[in-house]
Amino acid sequence: MKIIINNSSMQPLYDQITEQIKSGVMQGTLKEGENLPSVRTLAKELRISALTVKKSYDILEQEGFIVTVHGKGSFIAYASQEFMLEEKKKEVEAELESAIRKGRSCGMKDEELTDLFYLILED
Template identity: 50%
Template sequence: MKIIIKNSSEQPLYQQIKDQIKGGILRQELKEGEKLPSIRSLANDLHVSVLTTKRVYDELEKEGFIVTTVGKGSFVASENLEMLSESKRHMIEKKLSEVWQMSKTLGINKEELYLMMDIIFAEDDE
């Protein structure tokens, strides 16, 4: 899995890295039990601080996406389908909330937004 960091992004570096690893797990590009690069190795590859990658791994472990074994490394956690499903829903809800806020700022009401979504869905069905 390739991680791309954008210096122009409003997101902090650790969040960009974390989101991309989490996304790789959710899309199953990173498989259950797969070994992740060491904290130091990932930091060197991305040219970021070891503290940054340590924070990423710590947060991913707290959220249940990875497990770390002292002396062996960090691995993609066993699939918890409920957790993965909830995480996917949360990501969609976050994006939809951003779209709704932008719509209100641009003066687009719910009905117009629903219509736009219907058009997108119809195009996707073709």
Template identity: 60%
Template sequence: MNLIINNSSQTPIYEQIVDQVKEQIIRGNLKEGNALPSVRAMAKELRISALTVKKAYDALEQEGYVVTVHGKGSYISNIGSNIKLEELRREVEKDFETAIRKGKRSGMTDDEIKELLELILEDM
């Protein structure tokens, strides 16, 4: 598994792991039944504490992305299309919020922002 940890990021390392694993699941790079590396293997690969990896795996399990079988490992669960769709919608919503903030900072009115969105939709 190819995860990139940014030690200078404001985001805690375990959250970086969670976010990247979730993204790989949503994108279809990790599929139901795929085994995650063991906690120790992942910690060694990323050069971080095993407790940090354990915290990330626990968070993934709590959110329903991973199932852990004691003594066997952690596996990607069947999260279903609804969770994937909801996660993608959250991403779109976040992107819209960012774009709207930029528009407002540049002095655009709500009507101008709506008009721009409609123009973009027409062109697609």
């Protein structure tokens, strides 16, 4: 598993790790049941605090992306298709919201945004 962190990013390190693991799960590069590196191993590889990695793993577990078995490690969770579809829908929604904010910030009216949306849908 390859995780790249950007120390100059405004995004917290734990969030960078979390997002990259989520992305790997969503894209299928991280498979169900696959073993993740231990907290200490990943912290050592990335040269960051183990607490940072632990926070990321805790978030991923809370959101249902990984399962941690005491004494055995953390594994990619067996996610249902519904769960994966819902996560993808949330990503699309966030990207649409971002696009609308950008359009409004440059003076586009709702009607223009709607027209543009339907024009893009036709492609």
